Amino acid sequence: MKKILIVLLLAFVIIQFFPIDKTNPPVNNGTDFLVVKNTPENVAKIIKTSCYDCHSNESKYPWYSSIQPSAWFLKDHIEEGRKHLNFSNFATYTVKQQSRKLEEAAEEIQGGDMPLSSYTMIHGDANMTAEQKVLVINYFKEMSNDIRILNNLPADQVKVKK
Numbered sequence: 001m002k003k004i005l006i007v008l009l010l011a012f013v014i015i016q017f018f019p020i021d022k023t024n025p026p027v028n029n030g031t032d033f034l035v036v037k038n039t040p041e042n043v044a045k046i047i048k049t050s051c052y053d054c055h056s057n058e059s060k061y062p063w064y065s066s067i068q069p070s071a072w073f074l075k076d077h078i079e080e081g082r083k084h085l086n087f088s089n090f091a092t093y094t095v096k097q098q099s100r101k102l103e104e105a106a107e108e109i110q111g112g113d114m115p116l117s118s119y120t121m122i123h124g125d126a127n128m129t130a131e132q133k134v135l136v137i138n139y140f141k142e143m144s145n146d147i148r149i150l151n152n153l154p155a156d157q158v159k160v161k162k
């Protein structure tokens with residue numbers, strides 16, 4: 001028993017020598033979703049608090065980002081999150097992608113899948129109230145529709161397939 005504990009402790013100490021890279025890619029306000037769309041402040045604030053740590057280049061690194069292995073999970077979430085949807089690069093997506101991703105974002109919130117529950121467990125402030133959810137869901141849907149209609153995209157092309 002004692003041996004196992006010593007091995008675990010050693011392993012924990014050793015992995016501390018493999019920290020994560022906490023530098024964010026540069027932020028270009030000209031392509032940021034909230035900036036480009038001039039999102040109303042009350043809505044923008046919720047999106048920044050609940051989504052931007054994983055879906056933008058403005059990730060904030062909390063205390064547990066200095067401790068392995070929790071930092072590795074965090075880093076993985078940020079990389080995966082950005083890959084799927086990066087609000088900082090929003091304007092670089094095609095209009096079809098933009099419309100689709102916003103529709104997806106609305107559905108992820110509606111389905112309770114986003115923000116990730118492992119994240120809201122620690123970041124209580126990222127939990128949205130029922131009213132905040134409605135506000136953000138409606139905003140994402142409205143923006144998705146605007147982009148679709150403005151660009152004459154057929155509805156079935158941007159619909160999210162289940």
Ligand code: HEC
Nearest residue numbers: 050051053054077080081084085104105108114115116119
């Ligand atoms: C803790 C990090 C984290 C936070 C916070 C977070 N996400 Fe995600 N998100 C992820 C990861 C990781 C993925 C990719 C894997 C997955 O789908 O679970 C993802 C995927 C997505 C996708 C793509 C789903 C798909 O099927 O491709 C959308 C849309 C999305 N998130 C929207 C949001 C929105 C909107 C918020 C804020 C309300 C949010 N996320 C908050 C980590 C996060």
